[in-house]
Amino acid sequence: MKLPGDDHALSPHTGYTRDHWIAVADGLLAAAWRWATPGGARLDLPGPPSGSGVRSDGLEGFARTFLAAAFRVAGEAGKDPHGWLERYAGGLDAGTRTPGRDDAESWPLIGDHPVAGQPMVESASVALGLRLTRPWLWDHLAPAVQDRVEAWLRGALRHVPAPNNWYLFPFTVAGFLASVGRADAETAQARDRALELLDGWYRGDGWYGDGDGRAFDHYNGWALHLYPVLDAHLAGGPAPFGPRLREHLASFGLWFGGDGAPLHFGRSLTYRFAAASAVGLGAVTGDTPLRPGVSRRLLSGALRYFLDRGAVDEHGLLSLGWHGPHAPTVQHYSGPGSPYWASKAFVCLLAPPEHPLWTSTEEPAPSETADTVLALPAPGLLLQATRDDGVVRLHNHGSDGVRPHEAEAAAGDHPHYGRFAYSTRTGPTARDNPADNHFAVVVSGARSVRRRIHPLGAGQADGWGWAASWHRPVFGSGPATVPGLRVESVTVVRGRDELRVHRVLGAPPGASVEETGWATAPGESVLRPLAGWTGRAEVRAPHGTAFVPWVSLSRLTGDVDGTAVFVALAALGGEAGDSVASVVEEGVDVGWPDGFAVRIRFGPLRVDGGP
Structure with missing residues (x-):
């Protein structure tokens, strides 16, 4: 050419x-x-x-x-x-x-x-x-x-x-x-x-x-x-x-x-x-x-x-x-x-x-042109761009690719819709590799996937934004679902920080949870536990992504029985801020060193933030 x-x-x-x-x-x-x-x-x-x-x-x-x-x-x-x-x-x-x-x-x-x-x-x-x-x-x-x-x-x-x-x-x-x-x-x-x-x-x-x-x-x-x-x-x-x-x-x-x-x-x-x-x-x-x-x-x-x-x-x-x-x-x-x-x-x-x-x-x-946060309530999407590296991240709380006539568990994991985050520089990991940017409930050794996504809202203010949804975890082995099991999720973004909050309801005895971060080479992303998590490790995805042939992911783990809240801070392409989270009866409070704070309350959902 x-x-x-x-x-x-x-x-x-x-x-x-x-x-x-x-x-x-x-x-x-x-x-x-x-x-x-x-x-x-x-x-x-x-x-x-x-x-x-x-x-x-x-x-x-x-x-x-x-x-x-x-x-x-x-x-x-x-x-x-x-x-x-x-x-x-x-x-x-x-x-x-x-x-x-x-x-x-x-x-x-x-x-x-x-x-x-x-x-x-x-x-x-x-x-x-x-x-x-x-x-x-x-x-x-x-x-x-x-x-x-x-x-x-x-x-x-x-x-x-x-x-x-x-x-x-x-x-x-x-x-x-x-x-x-x-x-x-x-x-x-x-x-x-x-x-x-x-x-x-x-x-x-x-x-x-x-x-x-x-x-x-x-x-x-x-x-x-x-x-x-x-x-x-x-x-x-x-x-x-x-x-x-x-x-x-x-x-x-x-x-x-x-x-x-x-x-x-x-x-x-x-x-x-x-x-x-x-x-x-x-x-x-x-x-x-x-x-x-x-x-x-x-x-x-x-x-x-x-x-x-x-x-x-x-x-x-x-x-x-x-x-x-x-x-x-x-x-x-x-x-x-x-x-x-x-x-x-x-x-x-x-x-x-x-x-x-x-x-x-x-x-x-x-x-x-500038660090930008943009919430799109109709599709349930949240965009986050950082000027210094030109990377755009999409936080997905509304697009699932599940057709109306399909059962939620019909097609299992859908890497190009089911993950919580996507970007212009990373691709989702392939099926049968550890899933990136994913929250899973683990029951009897089987990890759940997110299929049908139910938006709970999205919004933005000066320099920050949020989006939220809930989903019913579905499993590829054993029972397709657990009665009453539900996960409510909120993403808050500010600068390159991504606050990831999940509330699990109705988890059966012996269940655990996992959350993964971005699929990158080691050291190119961060996933930091703030509340609820008890384990932390790196896992590998040998099939890589559309961008690189081999990647690793950060993975957090924790135990859950009934209702519990899990909070983490992620960042793609650099260090995450030194945020501190506290879980209260109604939700989560998270503060940044510069005085900015976010308050998340569940049932009904409310997200507030400011100095």
């Missing part, structure tokens, strides 16, 4: 300009097309297949790279010096001649989510790519090819999506069909249903749930905001969802560290710099509170972060992982073409060269 030289006058933080984005898009496309079928209908990229099989994976490679090509060509007002659209036109023709046939070119048919649903995801990228490039691609296809493409796309309107952001895939297909004069009752129904669901999923603070449950992660930006806001922008009409995107971006800028890394939290993290797509979308549509120089800092910072750390392999392809390949980051539905949902970040190229996004001088990211 050949990139222009860095421009540190215009982009003092990243050196990247719009020309870098174009060069990256061209480089990724050129590498991917080396693996195309003879007719260009599928890009059968090398690597282990997804659960949907290699034919679906080949369609995924075509559709997701098409999205990058579409943003790249549309952003240049149709200029296509490498002839990308000609290749995709040939693929559209070849793939839709005999859909469903088991041969080298034919696209798989779109089915219901549980049966053969993955092509529905890819139909949205195909439809959006066609809508973006209509004057230069769709309008030049033969009428028979147009009809075949429409027939294949309509499968998305006639089958059942997954009960989450998937409803925006038929919405996007219907939007394209309407834009080329092929709207009907079927397209209207798909759009109305998606918008109805989207309204029901909106929880406030700029955040949607990914379905009826409490999954809040990067899907909020790269799916739930992107599809409806971009649809309105391309239609040239009012943007009813623009204010929600603006509200989201008011806090989302803090989801990126000073090194450009997005928070390593939630599923599908192999999409990497797609995490910045909402930032680019807001700059293009004007639905953003971020200054253009800040938006470009976030966008280019995320792009460069991954390029500099090996996300592109020796073949020029995006690997399945985070920096480089990393199996625990990958979901079962991900195949070799999956990482190319990163193409969504190229939405920023819809801003032309003279747009302020590209002409303004880069400014620092929010994580680089």
Whole structure:
């Protein structure tokens, strides 16, 4: 991948300009097309297949790279010096001649989510790519090819999506069909249903749930905001969802560290710099509170972060992982073409060269400007950033990834949702290794996991903030739950300090508790007992994380029978403050040497702090 030289006058933080984005898009496309079928209908990229099989994976490679090509060509007002659209036109023709046939070119048919649903995801990228490039691609296809493409796309309107952001895939297909004069009752129904669901999923603070449950992660930006806001922008009409995107971006800028890394939290993290797509979308549509120089800092910072750390392999392809390949980051539905949902970040190229996004001088990211604490009560999240190291930490008291119909113990530990804290510099440990940032009740040798999270509130004041939740511990062996067992948890942050308070209720005789700290190399984090704990040790996680191949964790232990309170102070990247805690009948009082104190009271929960 050949990139222009860095421009540190215009982009003092990243050196990247719009020309870098174009060069990256061209480089990724050129590498991917080396693996195309003879007719260009599928890009059968090398690597282990997804659960949907290699034919679906080949369609995924075509559709997701098409999205990058579409943003790249549309952003240049149709200029296509490498002839990308000609290749995709040939693929559209070849793939839709005999859909469903088991041969080298034919696209798989779109089915219901549980049966053969993955092509529905890819139909949205195909439809959006066609809508973006209509004057230069769709309008030049033969009428028979147009009809075949429409027939294949309509499968998305006639089958059942997954009960989450998937409803925006038929919405996007219907939007394209309407834009080329092929709207009907079927397209209207798909759009109305998606918008109805989207309204029901909106929880406030700029955040949607990914379905009826409490999954809040990067899907909020790269799916739930992107599809409806971009649809309105391309239609040239009012943007009813623009204010929600603006509200989201008011806090989302803090989801990126000073090194450009997005928070390593939630599923599908192999999409990497797609995490910045909402930032680019807001700059293009004007639905953003971020200054253009800040938006470009976030966008280019995320792009460069991954390029500099090996996300592109020796073949020029995006690997399945985070920096480089990393199996625990990958979901079962991900195949070799999956990482190319990163193409969504190229939405920023819809801003032309003279747009302020590209002409303004880069400014620092929010994580680089000051120590910041930000509470998001709607999703139940608490953000904590420290300026000196640029690290952002997310304290999770509301996002669990448990679908409404699932039993709490159905899937066991979920490393990318169940932990109490995540950051831009650490990843969760893998399953079957000691869990980082975890509070467990241990009964008969079995450690509990946290599945469904019940938020109790979140708030912030000058220089500090808090978030709280409760959960029912569930176990992978023995009885799934213990009747009456409950854990109430509060996190208070100030500077780099993290006060972690847990009240256990209903613990059976002989039970014990454990709490772990950050997954780092030895000496790079602290977990200090303040009250309730009787043991302290270091444990190892040999499988490491997405960031480093081997880590150790601090672990505190204690005994519990009935009700008890446990208090610890943690810090990532340095020493924790010399706080002192005292447990009282109603809760906990904690004081710092500078006179600041926090008072936590349970039942009902109340958190107060100040000098």
